[in-house]
Amino acid sequence: MTRRRAVAALAVALAVRASAVRAQPVIVPGRLEIGIGPQWTGHAALGSRNANETTGAGSPFTLFSSSTDLASATGLEARIGVRVLRRLEAEVVGSYATPSLVIQTSADSESAPGVAAKERLRQFTIHGAAVWYVPTRRAGARTAPFVTAGVGYLRHVHENDVLLAGGTVYEAGAGIKQLLVSRDRRRLKGVGVRADVRAVARAKGVAPDGGTHVSPAVTASLFVRF
Numbered sequence: 001m002t003r004r005r006a007v008a009a010l011a012v013a014l015a016v017r018a019s020a021v022r023a024q025p026v027i028v029p030g031r032l033e034i035g036i037g038p039q040w041t042g043h044a045a046l047g048s049r050n051a052n053e054t055t056g057a058g059s060p061f062t063l064f065s066s067s068t069d070l071a072s073a074t075g076l077e078a079r080i081g082v083r084v085l086r087r088l089e090a091e092v093v094g095s096y097a098t099p100s101l102v103i104q105t106s107a108d109s110e111s112a113p114g115v116a117a118k119e120r121l122r123q124f125t126i127h128g129a130a131v132w133y134v135p136t137r138r139a140g141a142r143t144a145p146f147v148t149a150g151v152g153y154l155r156h157v158h159e160n161d162v163l164l165a166g167g168t169v170y171e172a173g174a175g176i177k178q179l180l181v182s183r184d185r186r187r188l189k190g191v192g193v194r195a196d197v198r199a200v201a202r203a204k205g206v207a208p209d210g211g212t213h214v215s216p217a218v219t220a221s222l223f224v225r226f
Helices: 003-023
Strands: 030-040 042-054 062-070 072-081 088-097 101-104 117-120 121-131 143-157 164-182 190-204 212-225
Touching: 030 088, 030 121, 042 212, 072 121, 072 212, 088 101, 088 143, 121 164, 164 212
Parallel strands: none
Antiparallel strands: 030 072, 030 212, 042 062, 062 101, 072 088, 088 121, 101 117, 121 143, 143 164, 164 190, 190 212
């Protein structure tokens, strides 16, 4: 009888322990988050075009070809997030960077060497995003993996503010938050770091073809929770 009671007590204890582990949310504390940090966005090929003229016979003749690229750049990203559900947060995200717009000519009809023209742009984005904390058995009491997606406004400003080009930015990716400090009973609930990798699709903007072009992006930031 004693042995049966011991086994039963052990089974109950293990069940309670397992239930507690499953119930413990791997989610950072607080309802409001403010974060800021550097963001690297990769190169985007914006397409190529031919400069043609019409011959006397009415057929096109290619004078030269040109390709346009938006170079990779490191900028700054800032975020404000609010918890909507236990695992869902809504964010407003803004970023600033200064990528170079590079136009390269080639295939000149008179065999002239190719020429590369470079211009420094100012790039601004502001978009809304959703962050979903991924359910996990036990990534760590201070570790929270997540997926994120968002859409918003893109603006490119040419040098000397001569021209403005607007467009749309789409982002989707995943990352992880690591809580460094947690204070449940104070106004400041926590301090931590966030890292995520995203695919960034920029539509229109300075793209000569008006299309959508995808680049990788990596962001690291420090955040505080209230």
